Amino acid sequence: MLQSKLPKVGTTIFTVMSKMAQDYDAINLSQGFPDFDCPQRLRELVSEHLNGRKNQYPPMAGIPELRQQIATKVKHYYACDADPETEITVTSGATEALFDAVQAVVAAGDEVIVFDPAYDSYEPAVQIAGGHTIHVPLSLPDYGMDWDRLAQAINSHTRLIIINSPHNPCGSVLTNADLDALATLIRGKNILILSDEVYEHMVYDGLQHSSVLAHAELREKSFAVFSFGKTYHATGWKLAYCVAPKELSEEFRKIHQFVTFTTSSFVQYAIADFMAECPQHTLELSSFYQEKRNTFCEMIKSSRLKFTPSKGTYFQLVDYSEISDKTDVEFVNYITQEKGVAAIPLAPFYETPPATKVVRFCFCKDDGTLQKAADILCSL
Numbered sequence: 039m040l041q042s043k044l045p046k047v048g049t050t051i052f053t054v055m056s057k058m059a060q061d062y063d064a065i066n067l068s069q070g071f072p073d074f075d076c077p078q079r080l081r082e083l084v085s086e087h088l089n090g091r092k093n094q095y096p097p098m099a100g101i102p103e104l105r106q107q108i109a110t111k112v113k114h115y116y117a118c119d120a121d122p123e124t125e126i127t128v129t130s131g132a133t134e135a136l137f138d139a140v141q142a143v144v145a146a147g148d149e150v151i152v153f154d155p156a157y158d159s160y161e162p163a164v165q166i167a168g169g170h171t172i173h174v175p176l177s178l179p180d181y182g183m184d185w186d187r188l189a190q191a192i193n194s195h196t197r198l199i200i201i202n203s204p205h206n207p208c209g210s211v212l213t214n215a216d217l218d219a220l221a222t223l224i225r226g227k228n229i230l231i232l233s234d235e236v237y238e239h240m241v242y243d244g245l246q247h248s249s250v251l252a253h254a255e256l257r258e259k260s261f262a263v264f265s266f267g268k269t270y271h272a273t274g275w276k277l278a279y280c281v282a283p284k285e286l287s288e289e290f291r292k293i294h295q296f297v298t299f300t301t302s303s304f305v306q307y308a309i310a311d312f313m314a315e316c317p318q319h320t321l322e323l324s325s326f327y328q329e330k331r332n333t334f335c336e337m338i339k340s341s342r343l344k345f346t347p348s349k350g351t352y353f354q355l356v357d358y359s360e361i362s363d364k365t366d367v368e369f370v371n372y373i374t375q376e377k378g379v380a381a382i383p384l385a386p387f388y389e390t391p392p393a394t395k396v397v398r399f400c401f402c403k404d405d406g407t408l409q410k411a412a413d414i415l416c417s418l
């Protein structure tokens with residue numbers, strides 16, 4: 039009889055809700071994929087390299103041209119000197135990078151701290167490594183860090199702490215002061231950080247993204263994970279990277295080479311060229327998405343949903359307690375199936391879901407789609 043290694047894991051809520059949206063012909067504001075295509079120049083470069091015979095195995099850690107561009111980028115944004123030879127690894131999506139980092143450093147019996155609501159790929163990766171996940175809830179109502187609870191959760195078994203900023207699903211962001219507090223808590227301990235920063239270029243209202251790469255002390259203890267899928271509206275390409283000190287990258291690559299070995303060649307060449315040619319794309323992304331967030335928030339202003347505009351990511355949390363007593367899972371099922379708009383509930387991202395009535399909408403959609411969804415939400 040087969041014994042499941044992940045007995046509690048079902049199909050991810052993103053796939054479940056996207057399928058429900060399709061089955062019920064609902065507007066899909068659930069799963070986070072943009073309506074807009076990636077930049078035209080980038081698409082041209084992809085076909086140039088595809089037709090230019092860049093179709094064989096690229097190097098295991100990623101093509102040197104792309105790693106060099108990543109090094110230039112992290113220097114520019116985070117004043118971080120990362121050696122492209124030894125500290126930067128290109129992966130098949132951030133999902134792979136997160137998985138590799140966990141497998142590289144977590145052993146049987148180790149504890150890994152995650153903050154609930156936590157992105158749903160973290161815990162299964164820890165379980166496969168034989169570790170235990172310790173869930174520390176973010177504090178309500180603003181989904182900030184609860185430093186006392188984190189301090190209580192740390193012990194001699196703690197091996198890794200997984201942070202995520204800008205945060206999916208909450209849209210909250212960590213500040214430099216947060217990173218300082220984290221560094222203080224783990225100082226002198228054998229604890230590493232896995233920092234999921236896939237929404238690094240979506241931060242609003244004049245805030246800056248605080249990366250572990252810009253924090254001298256955390257940089258030495260961290261795997262920092264980024265995704266080209268988010269940045270270039272190309273989630274289907276599954277291209278991402280991890281920046282980590284040499285010693286950590288060495289272990290990371292041991293896993294990476296036997297999970298995927300490498301990732302598609304022509305897309306790597308295209309992104310390397312595009313990063314060199316069009317650095318303004320990343321500079322403009324926050325204002326592009328801030329506009330989208332503002333548009334969506336304005337559209338649902340007259341609804342009975344309560345919300346604080348998201349500080350980052352392309353997600354907006356809303357409180358529906360004035361509309362319904364249903365649980366969040368019941369509520370998203372109801373609005374998807376009976377009202378025609380799909381959202382994501384928060385319960386699946388918690389070990390112990392709170393009694394809050396909050397769901398997540400994704401606003402990386404055309405204005406027309408957002409308007410149709412908002413009209414429905416305003417009628418609830």
Ligand SMILES: Cc1ncc(COP(=O)(O)O)c(C=O)c1O
Nearest residue numbers: 131132133157206236265267278
């Ligand atoms: C917080 C977070 N981390 C990681 C990922 C995975 O990124 P990728 O598509 O590059 O695997 C996502 C995708 O939605 C995400 O929201």
